[in-house]
Amino acid sequence: MESMLVLAGEALLPSRIQMAFTLASHVLLVPLGVALPTLTLLMEGIGIWRKDPVALTIARRWSVVMAVQFAVGAVTGTILSFEFGILWPRMMGRFGAAFGLGFAIEGLAFFMEAIFISIYLYGWNRLRPRAHFLVGLTLPPAGLLGAFGVLSANAWMNTPGGVTIDSGRVVDVDVLQALFTRALGYEFWHFLIALYMTAGFVVASVYAVAWLRGRRDHYQRLAFAVPFTIAAALTPVQLLVGDLSARAIASDQPAKFAAVEITWTTRDHNPEVLGGYIDDSGEVHLGIAIPSLDSLLVGYSPNTVVRGLTSFAADSRPNTLEVNIVHLAFDVMVGLGSAGAALSAWFLWILLRRRRLPESRWFYRLAALSGIGSYVAVESGWITTEVGRQPWIVSGTLRVSDAVTDAPANFVWTSLIALVVIYALIAFFFVTLLIKLAERWRREDSGVAAAPEMGVPYGPRSVPGE
Amino acid sequence: MNDPLANASAFVLLLAITAYSTAGGVDFGAGIWDLFAGRGPQSRRPRELIDHAMAPVWEVNNVWLVLGIVLCWTGFPLLFQSVFAALYPLFTLALIGLILRGAFFAFRHIAADPRAHYAADLVFGLSSLLTPFFFAACLGAIASGRLAFDQMSVAFGLVSLAATAFSGASFLVGDARRYGFDDLVAYFRRRAILAGFVLITIGTLALGAIGLEAPALLRSMLAGVGLPFVLATMILTPLVMLLLWRRRYVWYRVLTVTGIGSMVFAWGFAQSPYLLPGQLTISQAAAPHSTQLLLLAVAAVLVLVIGPAMALLYYLDQRGALEPPEA
Numbered sequence: 001m002e003s004m005l006v007l008a009g010e011a012l013l014p015s016r017i018q019m020a021f022t023l024a025s026h027v028l029l030v031p032l033g034v035a036l037p038t039l040t041l042l043m044e045g046i047g048i049w050r051k052d053p054v055a056l057t058i059a060r061r062w063s064v065v066m067a068v069q070f071a072v073g074a075v076t077g078t079i080l081s082f083e084f085g086i087l088w089p090r091m092m093g094r095f096g097a098a099f100g101l102g103f104a105i106e107g108l109a110f111f112m113e114a115i116f117i118s119i120y121l122y123g124w125n126r127l128r129p130r131a132h133f134l135v136g137l138t139l140p141p142a143g144l145l146g147a148f149g150v151l152s153a154n155a156w157m158n159t160p161g162g163v164t165i166d167s168g169r170v171v172d173v174d175v176l177q178a179l180f181t182r183a184l185g186y187e188f189w190h191f192l193i194a195l196y197m198t199a200g201f202v203v204a205s206v207y208a209v210a211w212l213r214g215r216r217d218h219y220q221r222l223a224f225a226v227p228f229t230i231a232a233a234l235t236p237v238q239l240l241v242g243d244l245s246a247r248a249i250a251s252d253q254p255a256k257f258a259a260v261e262i263t264w265t266t267r268d269h270n271p272e273v274l275g276g277y278i279d280d281s282g283e284v285h286l287g288i289a290i291p292s293l294d295s296l297l298v299g300y301s302p303n304t305v306v307r308g309l310t311s312f313a314a315d316s317r318p319n320t321l322e323v324n325i326v327h328l329a330f331d332v333m334v335g336l337g338s339a340g341a342a343l344s345a346w347f348l349w350i351l352l353r354r355r356r357l358p359e360s361r362w363f364y365r366l367a368a369l370s371g372i373g374s375y376v377a378v379e380s381g382w383i384t385t386e387v388g389r390q391p392w393i394v395s396g397t398l399r400v401s402d403a404v405t406d407a408p409a410n411f412v413w414t415s416l417i418a419l420v421v422i423y424a425l426i427a428f429f430f431v432t433l434l435i436k437l438a439e440r441w442r443r444e445d446s447g448v449a450a451a452p453e454m455g456v457p458y459g460p461r462s463v464p465g466e
Numbered sequence: 467m468n469d470p471l472a473n474a475s476a477f478v479l480l481l482a483i484t485a486y487s488t489a490g491g492v493d494f495g496a497g498i499w500d501l502f503a504g505r506g507p508q509s510r511r512p513r514e515l516i517d518h519a520m521a522p523v524w525e526v527n528n529v530w531l532v533l534g535i536v537l538c539w540t541g542f543p544l545l546f547q548s549v550f551a552a553l554y555p556l557f558t559l560a561l562i563g564l565i566l567r568g569a570f571f572a573f574r575h576i577a578a579d580p581r582a583h584y585a586a587d588l589v590f591g592l593s594s595l596l597t598p599f600f601f602a603a604c605l606g607a608i609a610s611g612r613l614a615f616d617q618m619s620v621a622f623g624l625v626s627l628a629a630t631a632f633s634g635a636s637f638l639v640g641d642a643r644r645y646g647f648d649d650l651v652a653y654f655r656r657r658a659i660l661a662g663f664v665l666i667t668i669g670t671l672a673l674g675a676i677g678l679e680a681p682a683l684l685r686s687m688l689a690g691v692g693l694p695f696v697l698a699t700m701i702l703t704p705l706v707m708l709l710l711w712r713r714r715y716v717w718y719r720v721l722t723v724t725g726i727g728s729m730v731f732a733w734g735f736a737q738s739p740y741l742l743p744g745q746l747t748i749s750q751a752a753a754p755h756s757t758q759l760l761l762l763a764v765a766a767v768l769v770l771v772i773g774p775a776m777a778l779l780y781y782l783d784q785r786g787a788l789e790p791p792e793a
Contacts, residue, residue, distance in 0.1 A: 090547060
């Protein structure tokens with residue numbers, strides 16, 4: 001019996017690594033996938049209504065990046081949906097009827113995006129400008145709907161609801177309750193804003209590099225200013241939403257919150273620990289502790305009692321390693337968010353007070369890093385919410401170890417290695433393609449013209465056989 | 467026990483599988499012909515046409531796959547669990563083929579070195595065989611009710627390869643005609659007819675295999691609800707071949723899709739009311755009614771929104787309105 005249990009658990013570690021790896025890869029494609037269409041449309045709108053051909057060129061180039069990204073995201077997303085079955089069949093068998101609802105909506109959104117991106121990309125030349133713009137208007141809501149679906153499913157794992165369970169089987173589902181669980185409110189807004197901020201910073205960082213390399217024309221200014229302004233304007237909103245989310249997590253998902261703040265015992269006057277780590281006996285090493293700040297943040301009073309990790313059974317809360325990962329990830333996310341806020345304040349100050357873009361080299365150096373910083377922040381956020389839920393796959397209801405496949409560990413290790421190799425190849429091809437595009441567009445800007453989509457695997461046809 | 471909502475969801479699931487088999491099949495079929503195009507200079511033109519035909523739908527067919535998966539785990543969680551718990555190796559192989567194919571289709575556009583280009587062609591072509599074979603093998607393992615990789619899986623896998631090669635060639639004839647490349651029309655016409663013969667042969671053998679392995683399934687395919695669809699496939703496949711043989715280029719693509727779709731329907735209807743023959747019926751595996759209702763609502767929205775959008779895309783595409791202007 002003992003050995004049976006061990007055998008069943010063998011695939012657990014590689015399964016968790018594989019899920020973490022494929023999810024972490026896919027999440028990198030999400031910000032541009034959801035938010036780039038909006039930036040592109042904004043640019044196209046500027047081009048149409050201000051009669052600015054440069055803005056139209058920028059929009060058209062972004063749409064190509066959008067489509068190539070979509071194709072890569074379609075593959076990594078398909079992999080993820082199969083992994084639910086390959087790695088976690090018991091989770092789906094037990095809770096698919098409720099957990100799957102969000103994905104059904106996401107499936108619909110994915111479909112709409114696929115079709116309208118095709119029309120949008122192929123329609124640049126032959127649809128009238130306004131008709132083309134109208135086609136594009138379907139993309140932001142489709143991205144929004146997709147994000148809603150996935151976050152609804154994730155929120156359900158964090159704060160499950162809307163199901164009636166009888167002897168282990170879901171016998172009834174309240175669709176609305178299952179779609180809109182407690183965590184959805186904050187997860188959705190926090191992540192949606194993060195996506196738009198990230199897309200803004202990432203796109204702008206490309207043109208910050210161009211500025212540093214000496215390009216100072218209308219093209220560079222426009223392509224930098226529009227996305228950066230959006231990201232900068234959203235940053236203070238995110239600080240507020242992030243703060244509200246943390247407070248909601250303290251009451252909805254107290255074990256996760258205890259891990260975030262490395263709080264060992266339940267207490268008032270709980271300090272906020274920046275950095276540092278906790279050991280198995282609950283002692284905090286390194287790190288800067290700010291007295292009572294955590295209690296103050298949670299309940300606006302130093303007397304607020306914050307639950308500690310020891311108030312949960314040892315096998316029902318994240319282990320020490322997981323706690324430290326969560327704490328570090330959270331600190332990285334907040335740290336990067338604050339850095340982004342400072343950079344945004346600098347930008348907005350100059351924009352609003354002096355009615356121009358910054359001219360400091362240091363500003364553009366930091367702006368060039370803001371894209372990578374945003375990706376790291378998004379990853380950290382996901383790590384916080386996913387690792388912070390351990391050892392549960394459905395919070396308080398189903399353990400990760402009870403949901404995992406019976407497949408032999410070697411099988412999962414092998415598929416994990418294969419996936420890592422193939423994903424590395426895809427990343428290499430993807431980046432090479434983007435670099436080639438960028439080179440060609442630079443060449444075009446210095447003279448020769450051609451449609452930006454030509455020669456891209458996801459692009460209109462060149463005439464074959466010529 | 468009859469359950470109209472669950473039956474409707476099961477039908478939508480069958481539609482998603484059918485859509486992937488037909489639309490995805492054309493795409494995989496093009497990949498198979500890419501593999502068989504060879505290596506020398508004579509392979510250049512067919513390969514360019516294949517590239518050209520695939521580019522607009524690159525990875526878009528995954529929407530059907532994702533839709534099917536999501537319908538399955540949400541609408542029929544027990545089916546999903548048993549199928550994946552047993553068949554995960556087959557799904558993994560199909561998936562690996564799927565990503566390799568997408569990645570190397572992109573890569574051959576950026577590979578400058580001829581050897582790297584050739585390697586990309588090879589991986590792309592081989593993975594075009596791998597994925598349809600193993601996806602169909604899963605359906606075979608389901609159809610036998612045994613959830614194991616056996617003769618039924620192999621039979622289904624081989625039929626799918628022949629069917630995708632057939633539909634791929636049939637559609638490439640259409641693409642070649644649009645650009646007026648008479649040599650390529652002839653090239654793919656010959657291959658479509660050849661693939662048709664192979665499909666008929668393998669299909670007949672597969673019926674024999676089904677008769678040996680799952681006689682109940684064969685009975686309802688030949689003397690039950692599956693019959694009209696079996697007949698449709700048996701009539702339409704030779705008809706498409708005849709049309710191409712006589713160079714009557716009308717309706718051949720629609721009839722190809724209808725023929726392949728009928729094949730999937732023949733299997734799906736023949737095994738109803740079972741999702742897993744002998745083990746799990748539609749109503750046993752079905753999620754609660756509220757969940758089924760949401761799935762059907764999603765399907766309805768899909769038809770309402772996607773229908774006109776697809777029509778627009780098809781219309782623009784056929785009119786050539788999506789082509790870039792002559793440089």
